[in-house]
Amino acid sequence: MEKKESQSTKSALQISALYLVFGMFWIYFSDMGICLFTNDSHQILLWQTYKGFFFIGVTALLLYLLSYRILHDRYVEYTQRLEQHKNSELRIEKQEALLKGLVDSLPDSIYAKDLEGRYLVFNHAAGITVGIDEKKAIGKTDYDLFPPETAALFVEKNQPVLQNGQIYQHESIITTADGYRKSILATKGPLFNDEGKMFAIFGISRDTTNDKMIQTRLEQQNSLLNSLINGSPDAIVIKGLDRRYIVFNKGAYTLSGIDTNDAIGKTADEIFPKETAEIIKRIDDELLANNYFVEHEETMLMPNGKTHVYWVTKGLLKTQDGEIFGIFGIYRDITAMKHNEQMIIDEKERYDYMAHHDPLTGLPNRLSLIETLQLKSIDTLDSHFALMFFDLDGFKEINDSFGHRFGDQVLIQFSKLLEEIFPKETLIIRTGGDEFVVLLESKFDHHSIQMYMGNLLQMLNTPFIIDQIEVYVTVSIGISLYPDDTMNYEELLQKADAAMYKAKSLGRNTYSFYNDGLTQEVLERTTLASNLKKALSNRDLTLHYQPQVNPSSGRIIGAEALVRWKTEEGMVPPSLFIPIAEERSLIIELGDFVLEEGFKAAVQWTKNGLFNGRVAINVSAKQLIHQNFLTQVEILLHKTGCNPSWIELEITESSILEYPEKMITLLSVLKSKGFRISIDDFGTGYSSLSYLKHLPIDKLKIDISFIRNITMEPKNQTIVKTIIALAKGLGMTTIAEGVETIDEMEFLRLSDVDSIQGYYYYKPMDQNAIESLFMQQNTGMNT
Incomplete structure (x- = not known):
């Protein structure tokens, strides 16, 4: 520019100098020329005027030409400059538009501020990030746009740039204009003009909120994954395709004894025994070759020398595109479980044996019998056999007399006797207690079966010798045939049982084949037992009462x-349903019913002043020896409010003789509670009378068998008198039952019996009738 101006000045000076020289020469030489042509002053003045006009015209023309050239050049130059300026502005506008488009299209926030903090640039991404319309941000400061704490933060973060003029990066948590909390990663730096002077600062920021959240999630997931992997008791390992371990968790260390740091980066060959490494390599090869997932059991030797059984789960690791990049493996130590499984199997076999065999004799038990019968009943064409039901006669007496250990030896010897008599393939079963069952294949006919039965009964004529004691055993046997008698195994058992009871009714120590008549008898008894159970549940039973009378006073x-x-x-008839109650284990429930109703009657009669005597209640042997008998008595006393002194418990002599020691203790407890105790059917037992003096007995009840025809039977008279004398001597009272005639009554009265019970005085009657009788007696006393 300066060079151009200097050239223009020089050119102007040259033109001016040329014009000066030309003007001077023109004036001088023109004047001289005029003087040469004329001396006339008027002419000279006129020519000088013309000369002046000519000079002016020439100079005007030259000035025009010169001005035109100069102005034309300047116009052209101006036009060119104007065009260049327009083009420059257009280029600048395009560049600005391009720059703005680029800046606004960038996902990052881009902005610039002057040194006073006013925004010069604020792109679209910046507006979205901080919740501000980018157009409204231009010319505003941070304090105009943001919450105070965010504005102060921005101003603070600008200071290093303003002070040092250097680019630097920082990360901050800000509150946007629309109230959101965001994480921002910002790069800030200075902007300089051509003179190198800072005139603004720029900033490029990125919203890292989502990145932070993703990073936090990844960190949490990695932490969770690490916790799961290392918290698992299972060994979890991951290998790359080079078969080198990249994950080897704590469970793997626990199971193998190999430290995680010693395993990472190494192959199975380098850390495991050879045979174990070969197993691992084989599984990996199969996985990669077949591209599948495996689960199986594997036994492996570990470096610590211990062999473990593992449940192995292995598979391939793949990218989303299906590209394999590794192998994972999960090893669960199931050594203890396998050991426990084997123990369970062994125990199961043992318990199965125990469940199917009698622990005393070693014979199959009732469960084995049922399962065998079920199998045999399926094959109805080829299965023919006899079922023999054995019940030892009087075995309870053996147990009570010699003890259970002795009785067990009897059962063992009897089982051996059965094994000795019958063929080896015969199934011999102890179904429980003193009962046995034999299944004999029916290639043997009735005659053969009878021979076996005869041999058995013959051999039982020889006593068993146990503890140097000879004991004779007899057996009742019932026999049913499959499929002749029935094709149902349950019915087969029932029919053999019915035949066995028939054998007992024949006098015991014999056998009986089943016949159809036995079924009806068993059915009737079963039906009666079922109805009795219902009657007890519905309390359909009642009590009748037979008065006991003082023969001297008649009261x-x-x-x-x-x-x-x-x-x-x-x-x-009681003679029918009471034995069934004994057989079907209903006697306890029946006895409880009688006790409760008897207690209630005694309470009612005493409360109403009808009767001040005692209610006599029979208690069976099974009821007495039941473990809950005393507890049940206490419950019923509390429930009914009965005073034990109002009750007399009748115990059969046979039950006392069966359990003498236990009865002494039990009856003493009952006596201490206030109950009166009497022995029923006295005189029918065959044991020693030595226990009698030890028993807390209040009354002896003379059995009806001694009362019948007592006036005609001297022996009965002697027995009755002896019983009465015995009772008097032991401080007991006596009562005679079954007295029906005046002669029987008079004999007993004269023999000093204390009370009489029988049809001579009263038959059994219901509660209403006896209460009327009580009232009549009370009325008679009052009169």
């Missing part, structure tokens, strides 16, 4: 409670 001093069962068909 009622007691009443025996007798259970009665009335059905739609009529009264069921």
